[in-house]
Amino acid sequence: MREKQKMTVGKQRAAGDYIKIKMILFGTLAAGVILTAVFAPYLVPYDPYEQDLGNALLPPGGAHLLGTDRYGRDMLSRVIMGSRTTVFAALLLVAVITVIGSAAGILCGYYGGKLDAFLMRVSDIFLAFPGMVFAIAVASVMSGGILNAVIALACISWPKYARVARSQVLSIRNMPYMAAAKLSGSGTFKMICRHVVPNIAGPVIVTAVLDIGTMMMEIAGLSFLGLGAAPPTAEWGSMMSNGRSMLQTSPWVILAPGTAIFLTVVIFNLVGDTVRDLLDPRQKGR
Amino acid sequence: MKKYITRRFLQLIPILFGITFLSFLLMNTGTADSIDVMENNTGGVMSEEEKDILRAELGLDKPLVQQYIIWLGKTVRGDMGESFVSGQPVSALFVSKLPATIGLMITSILLTVFLSVPLGILSAVRQNRITDYLIRFFSFIGNSLPNFFVSLLLIWFFSLKLKLLPVMGNNAGWKSVILPTLTLALSMASRYTRQVRATVLEELNKDYVQGARARGISEKRILYFSVLRASMLTIATLLALSIGSLLGGTAIVESIFMWDGVGKMAVDAITMRDYPVIQVYVIWMAVIYVCVNLFTDMIYHYLDPRIRLGREDG
């Protein structure tokens, strides 16, 4: 029994280095995805928007690695181009709700009182709507478009960040160093920047990174319903929606963008999980 | 306890106002108002003056808050307007489609619980062993697949390739409910399994588990009689939260499988810009969600003796 325990003990020491390797690996993959999105126009073998009806619905292989869609457009090029919309929109969305949500949360936690009660009520109302339901409502009213989809999703997602930030602020509000900083005459804004933000950054960042994958799926979902990117924009969700009728005959039209979404979300989820393990090892459970 | 119930019900009121106001605001500040949409749908063309007359008739020129109050009054009496497309009263439309959605939700929840709870517990108890890694691997994959992709994959595999199940509609009896349920359940279960695992793990790390071990109680007993009982409360609450994403997920899934519920109704309404229908959908889904949360919260507070017997805990 003692030997077995020694083995477990040795394995655990390596866990810390393990996380660093994972972070580098997944971080590189994520960076790869982002770079693909940034340099998409230079990476595409064909023009994603050029129609070639003579070559419509070609199966994968040969000149077109992922086949062509019903307008003869090269699938690989459309998938690469589509990464721009999904990746940029998701990153923008997460950035916006992190900043706005945290700001609201910090204000609530710091000042408390009526502001806190009011903002929490407001966030309760937004939280009352099941996610997609509200996004559908807002996006449909705003007549589609990817930016409106982002706004819609931002409206329902910010409360989560506000709550995380708020509870973090509440937990450190009574810490001795806060009182010390106040006594030394620090201005409020300076105090928030120097003391509050670094200490609540951890959980907020973890929430944000973990959310990137989910937001990508929601954006793609809205586009799938016709509420996001409009044709002929290459966007993974709308590409899948357009290919629905050809599921049986030309499945690659759906499988290519679908797999792209899947792989991208997997990569960002892996990054998110690793960031969480890095910043909050307690959460993983022993 | 009674005080708690009354307090929660009172809290419900401002939220209901908030929901209805927000929805009303959304539907009535779009770039196109109902008159424009009507014009689009009927294919006719009207001059601005004609449209303004119509607007005055329908009271659309009054200040927003006043419109809201009028609208609220009508809503409370059950009149939530008529569909721009069909002219049917939307509340009746909603009520007629609701059972299909509720049926689908119930089957999905049952399947999810049936899958997630045992797998989550198993994963927690066998933490960091092969079983745990496998379960976590599959829930990770499930978490990364958007539900519309899953539905299409399932259709492709089961309906088209294997010709086992119907592709769409809800008129093939129990067979047609399988794929939509499976889609919703797989998405829900992926997230829920992780949550169950985390909850059980958290309980397992609590001091009373060691206390029980110190009294020589077997691991099995500790799990079934203490840890699971303590976890159940949290697990039930988490289920209520999952229902939120389920309510949203039905929109896409119903639309793909042509399942004739309120989700499909809403998605169809989107393409037609049928605002009254969208509005009734949004409001009712929010109300249902809020009520489910309230209900779960009350059950939680009743079942946890720490709270029931008077001490406010956490």
Added chain:
Amino acid sequence: MAPLLDVQHVDVSYNGRAVVHDVSFQLEAGEILGIVGESGSGKSTVIRAAMGLLGNTGAVTRGDIYYKGQSVTAAGAEELRRMRGPAMGMIFQNTEASLCPIRSIGDQLFESVCQHEKASREEVRDRALELFDRMRLNDGERILNSYPFELSGGMNQRVGIMMAMVLRPALLFADEPTSALDVTVQAQVVREMMKMRDIYGTGIVVVTHNIGMAEYMADRIAVMYEGRLVEYGRTEDLIHHPKEAYTKRLIGSVLRIDRG
């Protein structure tokens, strides 16, 4: 005859890091041993090792621990489980935290007993009430029907004593049993523990940071510092003629009221 508890040159490690080095001591039946040290001295770790409660991250990496001559370190999991309760009991610093918060005390008591012997609810109840009686607690019934959070700290500790003693273990470990209590209640709990030894002949190992308490209760004292045994001997010898500097510091730090 083998001592009740025999700890021989024990090293204990958590996650590869040794926290206890070369600790040895013995306990005979009916004796009370006080292990004294500050936080982090490894004193709690030692008794957890003796009960096999180190968890997945800890292990005895050198030496052996014997209960009545039988090796605890080499025992299998099921064997150890059977010993915990009837042979060795533990009283925790915070009994409330060591009990399931959503089950009644009586419920958990019955569970503890039934894991090891066949007994009816009435028998168990009677035994518990008898123990409460010895501790001069009158409303034992009410306590049994309560949840842990409903009882005061002192009450909870007495429940801890009762639950540990209900199976009449020959050896009792107490991990800082009074540290979380008010001073007045501390004295009562200490006296109740000593009464258990007097009535039932239980050997007790008390872990504490309060050397004054050890002087009051214990027949022998072991002083620990940073995982090592600093001094070990009979109470009178150690208190009045301490050999090590650290021991002298511990003794000197106890505030005594000098009357007159």
